[in-house]
Amino acid sequence: MEAGQYHPRADIRMEARMRLRRCAAAWLEPREVAAFQLDDLMAGGTGVVSRLAWFAHAPHLSAAVEVQASQVPVLGAVGPLDWVERADLDARFGADAVDALLHAALLLPQPDGEDASADARFRAQGWHPASAVAHIATRWEGVDGPKGMAEQDLDSNEGLLRKHGAPPPHAMPSADPQADVLLPRVDRDAFDGLLDTRATCRNYDTEAAVPLATFSQLMARVFGARGIGHPAPGFDVYKRTSPSGGSLHPTDCFLIVQRVDGIAPGLYRYRIDTHALEPVAPLVAPPQPGDAGTEPLGDAAPRAWNSDELRAFARIAVAGQDFFADAPVLCVLAPRFRRNFWKYRNHAKAYRVCVLDAGHLSQTLQLCATQAGLGPFVTGAINEVDLERAFGMAACEQSPLAVCGFGKRAATLVTSEFDPNRRLWPRE
The missing domain is CATH 3.40.109.10 (NADH Oxidase)
Structure with a gap:
């Protein structure tokens, strides 16, 4: 978790009078997760077993966190603005589910003083929730793009064509070519x-x-x-x-x-x-x-x-x-x-x-x-x-x-550059 996020105390379940609310923005994603299981392989299967899991994306977290299906209704029952009594949530959904969501910082306790949590800092920014989720979820860390493309044989046009076929045309055909208004040619300067x-x-x-x-x-x-x-x-x-x-x-x-x-x-x-x-x-x-x-x-x-x-x-x-x-x-x-x-x-x-x-x-x-x-x-x-x-x-x-x-450009072309009019290469 990032600095400033809520870190629950060991005695959190004893605080029955705690008031909670949901984090400012959250998006729940049902995702199929595959994992290798030796037992499945030994039984004649492929060894790859899939399961459906729920992941919560919240912009104040550094990454999506997995939540249990039994915890999903809790997030749907708590809003991001009004504080609710923890005891009521415990009675409806069970203390274990509430504990888990507190530990994941998807539910947050009402602070005694100034709120310095990551969720509070996020609220202060004025994000549109859907934009925030998209921005945080699409960031990269430690990605080697060319290596990944090469491993998939996608680092060349030939590899892309083999996998995906021809790309969409560079220009959509005219609905009525006779109606197109041709513009005058221009002199280059x-x-x-x-x-x-x-x-x-x-x-x-x-x-x-x-x-x-x-x-x-x-x-x-x-x-x-x-x-x-x-x-x-x-x-x-x-x-x-x-x-x-x-x-x-x-x-x-x-x-x-x-x-x-x-x-x-x-x-x-x-x-x-x-x-x-x-x-x-x-x-x-x-x-x-x-x-x-x-x-x-x-x-x-x-x-x-x-x-x-x-x-x-x-x-x-x-x-x-x-x-x-x-x-x-x-x-x-x-x-x-x-x-x-x-x-x-x-x-x-x-x-x-x-x-x-x-x-x-x-x-x-x-x-x-x-x-x-x-x-x-x-x-x-x-x-x-x-x-x-x-x-x-x-x-x-x-x-x-x-x-x-x-x-400054190098004197020798080693990696291809798109220069169809030959204005740059070969270099003089």
Whole structure:
């Protein structure tokens, strides 16, 4: 369980006068769980036995928890707002069921003073429940994406075609081609040339560093403040070169800096208010080459990482995509949800706006990096949990949605890049 969650005491069943309520958001999933059983194999079966299990997804928990079928009605009988007497629940459903749900932090006791639980922190954010469940449930930890794809023979188009057949067509057929309105052809200009050279980079020069002036310009153009407004007392809004719902710009840029002239390699947070980098002390043990995920720091004090450890963390960040981990600079786009939900509280579209926010910033970075003569990338295949752990984020308060980056392209094409117009390869 995460820090701040309720940890039941040994004498919890003695507190018959305790008042309880359900956690703020919960989704119950009936899931078929398969397990190997030797007895089944010895009896002539396959050895794989399935059972139907219930799992509760709650955004304030780090992972879904299994609950017994007999406990499901309890969650349906207790609301997330009003406190109810535990004795009444014990009488209706049994003390064992109530105990189990308390231990799982799906039922919560009324606190004597200020509520510092993870559920209370979640309530303060203003999440729409369905969005919160989807966000928490789809985060990765310690995933090596390319390895998993290769094991399934899905790391190539041929493997995908064998397994799934042809993809849907790139364009749906016209209902009436004769009625289509053809647009006039346009003359290409220099901006079209820039757009045509904007392609995802998968081959970075692992020796080249980004010049400090170029790095500073990209940070200012993409993540910096272009202006500031004061629509109300105590309410400041910044203007960036990308749009943002409500002009709130909730997305912070955390950085994995590997090779920038004049900047020590390490973890940073870009500050929009001062156009500066705030060093971040890693809150995980130094990763080692080949690691798929991070390990807790434990009792050790945070320290600066060497280049191999930083590269290992970059690889974890992008879920094993080595070609992206070689980039000199990786930008972790992580919204502070409360900044957005302050205006769009418990709003069904608020989380979608956060996703769009990260998308806008990533594409502005793609264009600006291309104009600067650098190769950009953006990926959603990331290990959010490992990034949260290293940068000290709480998932329901701030969480990565994408990682993008940039740097000098290598002189040799090793990993294929989609460059159908041959604007980038072969390199001169």
